[in-house]
Amino acid sequence: MLIHNAVVLTFDDQDRVLESGAVLIQGDSIVDVGESQELRSRYPEEEQWDAEGLLLMPGQICAHTHFYGAFARGMYIPGPPPADFPQILERLWWRLDKALDLDGVRASAQVCLVDAIRNGTTTLIDHHASQRAIDGSLDAIAEAVVESGLRAVLCYEVTDRDGPEAAAAGIRENVRFARRLAQARQSDPTSPLATRLAATFGLHASFTLSDETLEAAIADSNRFHIHVAEHPVDQYETLQRSGMRVVERLVDFGIAAPESILAHCVHIDAWEMALIREVGSFVSHQPRSNMNNAVGTAEITTLLRGGVPVCLGNDGFSNDMFAEMKVADLLQKAAHGDPRYLGADQVVRMAIHHNRRLAQVFFEKPLGIIAPGAYADLILLDYYPTTPLTPENLPWHLLFGVSGGHVHSTIAHGQVLMRNRKLLTLDEAQITACSRHLAAQTWERYWEMFP
Structure with missing residues (x-):
């Protein structure tokens, strides 16, 4: 899968910000990182995901x-x-x-x-x-x-x-x-x-x-x-x-x-x-x-x-x-x-x-970085900065602009776990109902420990 047309935050040694970046995922790993046009030309047969300007960073x-x-x-x-x-x-x-x-x-x-x-x-x-x-x-x-x-x-x-x-x-x-x-x-x-x-x-x-x-x-x-x-x-x-x-x-x-x-x-x-x-x-x-x-x-x-x-x-x-x-x-x-x-x-x-x-x-491969050879643990965020975003000011955007609420899609080990805020591996409603039921039983046992 080739994710393209994203603002890619690599968090490598240069903390690069690729304004129109792309990341190629094969299996559980990142294989290539670069400019969207270049990677789309290089890998025309890959499944493509147009990020439409979303921020792409490591999980x-x-x-x-x-x-x-x-x-x-x-x-x-x-x-x-x-x-x-x-x-x-x-x-x-x-x-x-x-x-x-x-x-x-x-x-x-x-x-x-x-x-x-x-x-x-x-x-x-x-x-x-x-x-x-x-x-x-x-x-x-x-x-x-x-x-x-x-x-x-x-x-x-x-x-x-x-x-x-x-x-x-x-x-x-x-x-x-x-x-x-x-x-x-x-x-x-x-x-x-x-x-x-x-x-x-x-x-x-x-x-x-x-x-x-x-x-x-x-x-x-x-x-x-x-x-x-x-x-x-x-x-x-x-x-x-x-x-x-x-x-x-x-x-x-x-x-x-x-x-x-x-x-x-x-x-x-x-x-x-x-x-x-x-x-x-x-x-x-x-x-x-x-x-x-x-x-x-x-x-x-x-x-x-x-x-x-x-x-x-x-x-x-x-x-x-x-x-x-x-x-x-x-x-x-x-x-x-x-x-x-x-x-x-x-x-x-x-x-x-x-x-x-x-x-x-x-873990065997690097995490927390967008680079070839790292695990494909990635997140897309619908954060559209209202001021310039550069490698130098990126930390301040993360602290004063970004929140977990901006997470649009989540990928781990090359598997898409959430896309456009829809969970794909877990049934949230079923988990919530089960948790509410079991938590109530746990609370009863907890309260019994008090005199």
Whole structure:
């Protein structure tokens, strides 16, 4: 398929803007990129899609999300409102994840995948918890991902908060799922399990993980996805437990490793920042969630200046990563009282270029770029700029002009998932009805946990 007559944003080293650009897709990959007239002449036999001046850019990547959080929308929490993040964890998330069954796990994932297609997010790195439905939970999510046509990295959140048996089950689920994907790559390297799914090893946070559990985790993996110092309680309890700050402890165990994702990193000090840079871990920033939970503001500008690869996630908020980009910029400015903090160019560096580096850890071909040899994960947007659009001002157009609502069509792995806002792989009405039914059942089990 040749998509032509598009304003192509390549996000390559030159951040080119092709005013009348074209992209040739063959199979799951981009084969050629250039001017429309040239490529139409070169490939006259290819199926053609006239983009009619739409913007064409790589699909967005989300570096940290929680599909299961979809069932929290509108849910009543008994008693007075949680006063701080530890109360939010104990009264909302740690009870909700125990109320989920496997049907709910799959349905909540489907809801988020619909949202991702609609908002042009084609790759998602999920961090899952369902403490009373651990075995097979990653398979349930994987099934939903394959059905949707999107791309995802999955893991299970290991924690000691529900006892040693649950911790051991979480470890087994991570190991089993990773082995399943490895076997799929060996037996059929072109299957969706082999090409559109990847695994890492999930851990909750240092303050809910014993030394014994960390030792068991490191015996089975060399890359991890873990929450880090999202709230001071993580630092306080880790110091009390080990005499070390969170990042120091994770480095000591080998959890903070070159292919690991350290989510949040709100309450880390300068020494911990230096350690992260030294070991080469990725930091994932989720500004909307941090604001909602009132946990503070991560020193993103400082981390970027120090050379730490800071990525952008959403922590289970909507998969409109354009909204997350806007908030990332505004939060840094508001928190520091300085309009010079961060800036649209640095937000794009996080959301596009660093997220692409992170995705490359898990998938065979490049993502987040329009270039020959990259996966054909693309989105078309009906954004018609009212001022000149150039490589130099592109980041400011993305932050102050574009939103997920502009996504017209979504392509992943060369497959069209949505065209002219019509979903082609998922039945949104059926998914919505099923989710509403299962969410109500989940809420009943959740409410039963309160005295």
